[in-house]
Amino acid sequence: MKNIVFLLVMFSFLSNAQSQRDLYNNSIKAYEAKNYSEFLQLTKQLDSIRPMHPTFTYNLAIAYALNQQTDNAVLQLKKAILMNAKTAFEDDTDFQSIKETEAFKSLSAFKQKQLDVVATSQKVITLSEKALHPESVLYLSKAKTWLASSIRKRKIVSFDEKTGNCTDWLTTENILAVFALKPDAKEEFLWVATCAVPEMENYSETLKGKAEILKVNIKTKKIIKRYSLEGNHVFGDIYVTKNNKVFISDSDKPIIYTIKNDELAVWLSLENTAFNLQGITMNREEDMLFIADYLKGIAAIKTANKEVSWLNFPKDATPKGIDGLVYAKNSLFAVQNGVSPIRITQLKLNSSHTEITDFKIVDNNRPEFDEPALLTLVKDKLYFFANSPWKAYDKNGVLDESKVTNPELFFLKQ
Numbered sequence: 001m002k003n004i005v006f007l008l009v010m011f012s013f014l015s016n017a018q019s020q021r022d023l024y025n026n027s028i029k030a031y032e033a034k035n036y037s038e039f040l041q042l043t044k045q046l047d048s049i050r051p052m053h054p055t056f057t058y059n060l061a062i063a064y065a066l067n068q069q070t071d072n073a074v075l076q077l078k079k080a081i082l083m084n085a086k087t088a089f090e091d092d093t094d095f096q097s098i099k100e101t102e103a104f105k106s107l108s109a110f111k112q113k114q115l116d117v118v119a120t121s122q123k124v125i126t127l128s129e130k131a132l133h134p135e136s137v138l139y140l141s142k143a144k145t146w147l148a149s150s151i152r153k154r155k156i157v158s159f160d161e162k163t164g165n166c167t168d169w170l171t172t173e174n175i176l177a178v179f180a181l182k183p184d185a186k187e188e189f190l191w192v193a194t195c196a197v198p199e200m201e202n203y204s205e206t207l208k209g210k211a212e213i214l215k216v217n218i219k220t221k222k223i224i225k226r227y228s229l230e231g232n233h234v235f236g237d238i239y240v241t242k243n244n245k246v247f248i249s250d251s252d253k254p255i256i257y258t259i260k261n262d263e264l265a266v267w268l269s270l271e272n273t274a275f276n277l278q279g280i281t282m283n284r285e286e287d288m289l290f291i292a293d294y295l296k297g298i299a300a301i302k303t304a305n306k307e308v309s310w311l312n313f314p315k316d317a318t319p320k321g322i323d324g325l326v327y328a329k330n331s332l333f334a335v336q337n338g339v340s341p342i343r344i345t346q347l348k349l350n351s352s353h354t355e356i357t358d359f360k361i362v363d364n365n366r367p368e369f370d371e372p373a374l375l376t377l378v379k380d381k382l383y384f385f386a387n388s389p390w391k392a393y394d395k396n397g398v399l400d401e402s403k404v405t406n407p408e409l410f411f412l413k414q
Contacts, residue, residue, distance in 0.1 A: 020049055027059065036066040050275075052295055052320045054083055062094040074103045078110065082318035084340045085114035115341060118364040121412040124383070127159055129166040130406045131399060133199070134385045136237075136374035137409060138181040140190075140218065145169075148385070148407070149178035149192075152399060154200050156181065156192070164406075170221055176200065176212055180374060182238040182246075183218065190216040191246055193235035198397030199390070211235040213248060213257075213264060227264035237324075237374060239280045239289070249277040249291055256280070256291065256301075268306050270299065279325030279374060281332070288353045292322035294338055298347075300354060309354065317345065317359045324374040326382060329414055333362075333382055335372050341365035342372065344412065362412060372410075382412040 027042035040063035046056045061076035073095070080087045089095065090108060098104045127134070133152035140147065146159050147169055155171035156178055170192075177200035180193035192214040196207035211233035215225040234251040241247075247267060248257040254274035258267040270277065276294040282303075283290075289301045297319025298311045313319045321338020332347040344363040347356045363369065370387040377383075385407050392403035 020046065023049075024056075031059075031062075036063065039063050040067050050295075052079070052083065052297075052318075054080065057083070058087065058089075061089075062092070065095045065098050068097060070098045070101050070103060073098055074101075074107065077104075077107055078316075079318065081107065081111045081114060082316070082339070083320050085111055086340060087111070115365055117366060118343075118361050119366055120362040121344070121382075121384075121386075121410045123368070123386075124409040124411050125159075125161060125164040127157075127164045127166055127407040127409065129153075129157065130404055131389075131401055132157065132166065132407055133389055133399075134407050135179045135388065136181050137376050137383050137385060138183070138190075139376065139378045139383070140183060140187055141378075142187045143218065147181055147190075149181050151177040151179065151197065151199055152201060152389075154178065154194075154202075164409075170216060170223075172223075173202075175214070176207065176210065179235060180237045182240045184240055184244045185242050187218055189224075190214075190218050191238050191240055192216060193238050193248060195234045195236075197234070199393050199399070200397075203397055209233060209252075211250070213238070213246070213259070225262070227259065229264065236278055237280045239282055241282065241286050247280055247289065249280045251277055251294075254293070256289075268301065268308075270308070273308070273310075274299065278323050279335070281325050281327045283327050283353050290325060290327065290332060292325045292334065294321060294323065296320075298322065298325070298332065298334075311347075311354075311356050313347075313356060314359050317347075317356075324372070324384060326375040326377050328377055328382065332356075333375060333412070335375060335384065337369075337371045337373065342369045344372070368408060368410075370405075380414045382414065384410055384412075386410045 023046050030038040043060045043063045047060050058080045061073045064073035131152055132150045134148040136149045138147045146161050148157050154175045156169045157166040158169040159166045176194040176196045178194050182191045195211035209232040211229050213227040214223050217224050232252045235248055236251040237249045239247045246259040254270040254277050256268045274293045278292040278294050280291045287303055291299050299308050301308050321336045322334045323337050324335035326333045330349050334345045336343045343361050346360045346362050348358040350357050368386050371390055372384050372386050375382050375384045389404045392400050
């Protein structure tokens with residue numbers, strides 16, 4: 001989902017934030033005029049308004065270097081490298097004044113380290129349906145059934161865990177692209193997040209911006225309720241509590257929804273602080289909700305009073321590009337497919353779940369990984385599809401199947 005959503009967010013950024021574009025243009029003018037103090041001031045403003053933007057972060061590093069602030073320049077370059085380990089800074093003449101410092105020289109080794117291959121998770125099975133384009137996976141323990149969502153085919157399939165053979169589990173012409181799947185505590189109902197995207201088959205502009213949550217009877221495989229929104233919405237993930245309260249993340253408008261009185265309702269708007277909501281999860285006690293923002297990091301929200309705080313990341317970890325997010329063993333496991341290279345990160349939490357105390361890269365720069373997305377926890381293992389064909393679509397949502405490989409399911413043991 002995240003390529004298309006990121007483009008939508010950036011389009012919104014360009015069209016609705018004229019002041020940011022003006023700030024950027026003025027910062028470039030200041031740079032070209034060699035007014036480096038003004039260049040720094042304007043670039044700092046941009047970074048405060050829109051943090052973790054690759055261009056703004058890199059330009060801020062330049063601005064600090066041109067103002068002889070070596071430590072700050074190196075700090076921003078580290079941030080840029082963590083977002084993209086192929087960042088070409090070594091021969092940039094704007095860093096001439098700090099190139100001979102030990103701090104700057106150490107960045108090359110730091111950059112190379114980000115490209116190290118870390119392979120912890122293991123392959124389980126390859127699915128038989130090549131153009132399925134799954135976003136999420138789920139195991140129904142009572143029915144002993146594996147399910148996969150399909151963005152391209154607008155359906156849910158079950159699959160054999162030994163052979164990978166797929167069978168349609170839920171499919172009608174009225175389903176949109178299927179993103180997330182979550183059952184209730186008793187596995188009586190399946191909650192399904194869907195939305196209209198050009199990459200789904202039979203997409204039309206009349207569906208643009210539509211999103212639906214489906215409530216499905218697991219036993220009968222019938223949709224018993226639809227919760228719909230028109231406008232500009234992308235329902236990307238769902239969390240269902242032990243008491244069957246449903247939370248939904250909207251990746252287009254940064255709003256968390258819930259099902260209240262059998263109606264779709266706003267639980268909390270993050271429109272003033274967030275950009276692009278993604279994975280959603282809770283701690284074991286379910287008194288803290290965690291939600292990923294693709295551009296900003298992770299918000300920790302106390303469910304009792306909806307108090308929001310943004311988790312601070314360790315200095316050598318980046319908050320950018322988090323898609324799937326699952327809580328397990330006092331940690332948050334994050335799929336970071338919006339950075340280069342793609343990685344899966346374990347973020348260890350303190351006892352109150354308000355701070356990240358440490359982190360570990362559990363998978364990094366693996367050739368099998370081509371935009372993994374959502375995670376699901378089954379006993380002591382985290383499952384996810386390692387590859388999805390977002391890059392195989394053209395600008396009109398047409399899929400080039402010659403660029404597609406069959407979905408590969410992986411697991412990570414806790």
